[in-house]
Amino acid sequence: xxxxxxxxxxxxxxxxxLDKNSFKDLVSQIRLDKRIGKIIETDKIxxxxxxxxxxxxxxxxxxxxxxxxxxxxxxxxxIPLPKGIDPSLVExxxxxxxxxxxPKERSSPELLAGAVRxxxxxxxxxxxxxxxxxxxxxxxxxxIGSSDAAIRAARALAQHGIPTRLIISQKASKPKDGNIxxxxxxxxxxxxxxxxxxxxxxxxxxxELETDCAAILLVGERCMADVRPPTNPxxxxxxxxxxxDFATSGLRVKGIAFLDDLGSLASVSDVSVPLWHLLLExxxxxxxAGYAENVTVIARDVKAAGLLELSWKEAAEAGVKFVRYDxxxxxxxxxxxxxxxVKDLVLGETIGIPADVVVAPVTTRPWEPxxxxxxxVPGDWDLRVRSRGPQRxxxxxxxxxxxxxxxxxxAKLTDQSYPxxxxxxSEIVAFMRRGYHIARxxxxxxxxxxxxxxxxxxxxxPYRAARMNDNWKAExxxxxxxxxxxxxxVCPSRAIELKNCTREQIESQVIATQEAIS
Amino acid sequence: MTAKLNIVAFVCENHALSALRAASAxxxxxxxSFHLVKLPCTGRLETTQILDALRAGADGVAVIxxxxxxxxHDVGSMxxxxxxxxxxxxxxxxxxxxxRVEMFNIASVxxxxxxxxxxxxxxxxxxxxxxxxxxxxx
Numbered sequence: 089x090x091x092x093x094x095x096x097x098x099x100x101x102x103x104x105x106l107d108k109n110s111f112k113d114l115v116s117q118i119r120l121d122k123r124i125g126k127i128i129e130t131d132k133i134x135x136x137x138x139x140x141x142x143x144x145x146x147x148x149x150x151x152x153x154x155x156x157x158x159x160x161x162x163x164x165x166x167i168p169l170p171k172g173i174d175p176s177l178v179e180x181x182x183x184x185x186x187x188x189x190x191p192k193e194r195s196s197p198e199l200l201a202g203a204v205r206x207x208x209x210x211x212x213x214x215x216x217x218x219x220x221x222x223x224x225x226x227x228x229x230x231x232i233g234s235s236d237a238a239i240r241a242a243r244a245l246a247q248h249g250i251p252t253r254l255i256i257s258q259k260a261s262k263p264k265d266g267n268i269x270x271x272x273x274x275x276x277x278x279x280x281x282x283x284x285x286x287x288x289x290x291x292x293x294x295x296e297l298e299t300d301c302a303a304i305l306l307v308g309e310r311c312m313a314d315v316r317p318p319t320n321p322x323x324x325x326x327x328x329x330x331x332x333d334f335a336t337s338g339l340r341v342k343g344i345a346f347l348d349d350l351g352s353l354a355s356v357s358d359v360s361v362p363l364w365h366l367l368l369e370x371x372x373x374x375x376x377a378g379y380a381e382n383v384t385v386i387a388r389d390v391k392a393a394g395l396l397e398l399s400w401k402e403a404a405e406a407g408v409k410f411v412r413y414d415x416x417x418x419x420x421x422x423x424x425x426x427x428x429x430v431k432d433l434v435l436g437e438t439i440g441i442p443a444d445v446v447v448a449p450v451t452t453r454p455w456e457p458x459x460x461x462x463x464x465v466p467g468d469w470d471l472r473v474r475s476r477g478p479q480r481x482x483x484x485x486x487x488x489x490x491x492x493x494x495x496x497x498x499a500k501l502t503d504q505s506y507p508x509x510x511x512x513x514s515e516i517v518a519f520m521r522r523g524y525h526i527a528r529x530x531x532x533x534x535x536x537x538x539x540x541x542x543x544x545x546x547x548x549x550p551y552r553a554a555r556m557n558d559n560w561k562a563e564x565x566x567x568x569x570x571x572x573x574x575x576x577x578v579c580p581s582r583a584i585e586l587k588n589c590t591r592e593q594i595e596s597q598v599i600a601t602q603e604a605i606s
Numbered sequence: 607m608t609a610k611l612n613i614v615a616f617v618c619e620n621h622a623l624s625a626l627r628a629a630s631a632x633x634x635x636x637x638x639s640f641h642l643v644k645l646p647c648t649g650r651l652e653t654t655q656i657l658d659a660l661r662a663g664a665d666g667v668a669v670i671x672x673x674x675x676x677x678x679h680d681v682g683s684m685x686x687x688x689x690x691x692x693x694x695x696x697x698x699x700x701x702x703x704x705x706r707v708e709m710f711n712i713a714s715v716x717x718x719x720x721x722x723x724x725x726x727x728x729x730x731x732x733x734x735x736x737x738x739x740x741x742x743x744x
């Protein structure tokens with residue numbers, strides 16, 4: 089490894105704002121940097137002629153490259169690199185971002201040269217990394233969920249020619265489609281493996297069984313359809329997160345009722361503690377805001393709320409009324425009047441609570457620990473299995489290959505869930521057609537000699553990629569690591585380094601920014 | 607010749623960088639004094655690295671990351687905020703203006719807001735007296 093850098097400098101006549109002399113200036117200034125071994129100047133890097141020129145030219149003994157151009161990285165696409173350049177050691181410098189004065193005036197060559205040198209300072213210390221492609225060993229998609237949406241998803245996947253295993257908890261009849269394999273009366277025990285090669289263990293009629301699958305789709309078993317729309321048109325249902333919009337609309341309402349979970353059949357632990365906190369806080373602020381005459385919390389579960397005695401008390405002082413109901417007799421909405429009928433557990437009789445707005449809280453059931461382990465984060469954020477929309481595409485979870493739709497992600501209405509389902513099915517199809525999982529090479533590495541087994545990285549990692557091994561040293565699971573570096577910065581004994589974003593590299597780049605100006 | 611400002615901007619590769627790219631695509635450009643240091647996530651940034659940048663002679667340090675609720679790596683910008691606050695406390699202790707360090711949380715679509723805030727930050731740094739570490743690296 090020579091460690092010298094090849095600079096590919098594109099002077100796109102269409103978008104470069106430098107005239108000939110300034111360009112010469114720029115090149116001569118960059119030449120001062122000893123890290124840069126060779127400079128290739130091209131006129132247009134983005135068209136086929138420029139690419140041909142690049143391919144034919146020699147690397148001049150360099151093994152890494154900086155591509156500096158006025159085009160954006162995306163528009164450049166895949167650039168053919170001269171022989172001997174490692175593809176993992178290529179950095180892009182977007183010069184258009186740095187041209188300070190716009191097209192009419194000249195941008196200063198010093199500044200552009202500075203940016204190239206700063207990036208060179210970092211690149212000179214990089215080590216080559218290799219991404220591994222792991223082919224999927226399974227061809228199945230497991231769809232977990234009992235609702236209509238789950239069956240729809242399985243059908244849609246089968247139509248795309250993807251063999252699907254539909255795992256549901258009730259008893260069901262055999263589906264007509266040959267691509268769907270039904271596993272009914274099953275409950276999920278655990279999930280191991282990596283994307284493409286998951287092993288899903290479940291219990292069926294007293295037997296412990298296991299199945300393989302490449303991807304998993306969790307469909308909101310208890311999606312918003314469960315909290316049935318009220319039969320009375322004079323009563324509005326509002327999800328908890330939308331209550332604020334309702335409050336700012338300036339409407340005055342007769343009563344607001346907070347329901348803990350109308351449709352749920354599940355156990356007492358259904359509503360988690362943080363959620364209860366949220367619910368009590370919202371009830372309190374609604375009572376304080378004073379746009380509703382009656383604010384009532386109708387609750388079945390007091391175990392979790394008992395832990396929040398202070399919030400409970402504060403809410404009661406603000407004027408919130410509390411009604412407890414029995415698990416067997418659930419509250420229902422009166423057919424003509426905007427009233428909720430609840431059988432009060434304390435009084436033992438049915439009472440009517442005036443409410444024209446019903447707030448359904450965002451409940452996500454504490455999913456099987458195996459999924460929580462895989463999908464989401466440590467500590468007090470406990471039970472929220474979140475699908476994170478904008479960054480990773482609809483329905484995708486932080487774990488590649490595990491897809492979450494509907495209420496399993498976060499509470500949404502049915503009319504939001506179905507479009508999401510359609511989008512997610514196409515995501516899964518794309519995932520399956522790709523056929524391999526990329527285990528990234530640019531990951532965190534742990535120096536075992538320095539590790540003091542303090543567990544900090546394990547608690548911090550958003551992907552749960554860090555774990556303790558048998559020798560009581562931390563280790564990073566390469567397949568899960570996304571290379572964010574959160575563990576690097578929190579490690580108190582500085583035992584972790586991120587490949588190609590090491591402390592040394594950041595420091596040298598920071599120093600280069602200071603040199604560039606002097 | 608008047609001394610040029612020199613601000614080190616730690617930029618996360620996800621939302622912040624795409625906001626900057628969007629800015630460049632729309633014909634805008636970075637304020638001249640900003641020097642970008644790319645990070646995979648602002649959670650990667652340590653307090654010492656911010657302080658080192660100041661010690662190396664930077665007039666200011668900007669940490670540009672995703673919105674906290676919407677961080678690409680989920681916890682990164684939350685961790686970074688804590689560290690920036692910590693640095694501010696340290697700077698107060700050693701009698702250096704804590705305003706020299708600032709955290710920007712930005713969505714990838716609000717590039718114009720980011721540039722506006724960056725220019726404002728540049729102006730604010732410009733109004734401060736010269737840093738005692740100026741030229742320390744020379």
